[in-house]
Amino acid sequence: MRIALDAMGTDRHPDIEVAGALQALRELPADFELLLVGDEPRIARALAEAGPAPAGRLHIVHAEETVAPGEPPASAVRRKRKSSIAVGLGLQKENKADAFVSAGSTGAVMAASLFLLGPVPGVDRPAVATPLPTSAEPLLLIDAGANVDTKPHHLAQFAQLAAIYVEDVWQRPNPRVGLLNIGEEPEKGDELAVET
Structure with missing residues (x-):
């Protein structure tokens, strides 16, 4: 390499x-x-x-x-x-x-x-991904900077990119994807989080 x-x-x-x-x-x-x-x-x-x-x-x-x-x-x-x-x-x-x-x-x-x-076909814009340590295994935080005016479909694309990375690079099948927000309830968060 x-x-x-x-x-x-x-x-x-x-x-x-x-x-x-x-x-x-x-x-x-x-x-x-x-x-x-x-x-x-x-x-x-x-x-x-x-x-x-x-x-x-x-x-x-x-x-x-x-x-x-x-x-x-x-x-x-x-x-x-x-x-x-x-x-x-x-x-x-x-x-x-x-x-x-x-x-x-x-x-x-x-x-x-x-x-x-x-751009990667099917992906509108790049996203910064940052591995973060946890007590069990690292997690991948995606869209960790440099994107402004992000739309819900961008976040969905970023989630797909992160899942592919975790599966292929970290060799972890079926990774769990989440949205960092202020609460679990569907109505919580800003307009972007709610719509996503």
């Missing part, structure tokens, strides 16, 4: 991403490779300071631009076609990476993924 990682996403980029990449490669199976996407000279310096990477498992892909926190997502995606987010998603689109991960602007990642990868 080959994963593209936005090395310019955090406030302390690329040092945090490089440290995380090295730790991940120590813990992941030998067939995992990471592509660090961003400012190549800065990533190379951070790698030199952090220590050696496993041979053949860590590669740098240069990206000239970075999406700054607070930049309007849609305009950043249109203007910065050589950003670490756009280049990383481009690697995924070209099948040079199996996945793309970023700790950068959530809105920019979502906008760029729609622009570069297109």
Whole structure:
């Protein structure tokens, strides 16, 4: 598996991403490779300071631009076609990476993924999913950010996406899906929750 990682996403980029990449490669199976996407000279310096990477498992892909926190997502995606987010998603689109991960602007990642990868057939918009620990087994919280003006049919699509993820990735058949709300009664909650 080959994963593209936005090395310019955090406030302390690329040092945090490089440290995380090295730790991940120590813990992941030998067939995992990471592509660090961003400012190549800065990533190379951070790698030199952090220590050696496993041979053949860590590669740098240069990206000239970075999406700054607070930049309007849609305009950043249109203007910065050589950003670490756009280049990383481009690697995924070209099948040079199996996945793309970023700790950068959530809105920019979502906008760029729609622009570069297109929507999943039958799904109107992407949703952020976050695994949460519980005393028994983790649960998947979906639509954990970046969506505004969500409609009931979007929530139904998100529920389907989450169920597929839990079944396929976590290998848990027939996952239970719920709607986080202020009460169980059908009339409780805001208009979106009631209609959903």
